[in-house]
Ligand SMILES: Cc1ncc(C[n+]2csc(CCOP(=O)(O)OP(=O)(O)O)c2C)c(N)n1
């Protein structure tokens with residue numbers, strides 16, 4: 001029942017069953033959109049146009065590969081690291097930029113996109129995803145749910161409760177762990193004594209898969225299998241996507257004091273988008289013109305997104321009092 005394997009598609013130059021040229025390019029378009037979102041957001045932050053921002057550079061393969069294995073009916077529960085994954089479901093860039101600006105327009109109705117709110121508390125959305133998936137099962141619906149979280153989240157109570165409940169109830173859910181080997185400044189070696197995070201699946205009684213998180217197609221393949229299992233009544237799957245954080249935890253972090261800089265530089269050279277581009281070029285699916293068009297389209301979407309976000313009027317400060325306090329503290333009103 002337990003499968004723990006490091007699997008690669010791109011490095012082995014494998015082709016995946018049922019994945020045609022159009023699918024390969026759709027996945028590429030999504031990766032480029034996420035990469036562009038991320039790189040522009042860092043600039044917008046440095047210009048003071050958005051607040052603190054959690055960089056996901058080199059996490060795009062994990063996000064796009066898994067999201068493409070889902071159907072629109074399936075629910076996505078992102079953490080802050082997957083803040084822009086909703087773009088792949090049609091959430092406008094301006095909405096996500098609003099979220100990072102702390103503007104109320106940054107919250108959407110989850111039912112409009114089957115994408116839950118971005119979760120900042122570590123792991124607390126895991127039981128939410130499991131509960132939703134279990135509900136779908138009880139109603140006889142075919143949809144499943146995926147929860148994204150980091151290596152650090154696997155030490156949280158909410159993760160354990162959610163994972164155990166998912167297995168006991170055979171909830172159709174995918175627990176997708178982005179193991180970038182750092183929880184801010186805490187390395188994976190201080191996080192667990194387990195040999196791999198996928199090993200933890202054994203204890204819950206669910207399949208655990210370890211996959212190369214820099215290989216978008218390996219991630220897609222692992223998630224597709226998990227989705228198929230969930231739909232067939234086979235219950236949850238734990239996916240550990242292995243990568244290495246090549247950027248700071250967030251714009252407020254200076255990792256030079258704790259990270260292995262040489263390792264970061266090596267990871268940057270083998271970053272996931274470039275790896276996929278090389279694969280697509282070898283297959284003859286991607287050429288210079290198409291690459292330039294796809295990148296220009298994403299850049300334009302981001303330019304329009306920041307313009308729309310900045311055109312939105314400032315929120316009414318009264319909102320803070322309306323929804324948070326019955327009796328607002330007088331010092332807050334004075335401020
Ligand atoms: C319940 C909770 N405790 C502590 C924090 C502070 N915090 C923010 S990010 C983070 C590290 C999380 O690391 P990981 O789960 O590996 O995710 P990554 O940021 O690497 O994607 C912590 C401890 C938090 N947001 N929520």
Ligand SMILES: [Mg+2]
Nearest residue numbers: 150151182183
């Ligand atoms: Mg981490």
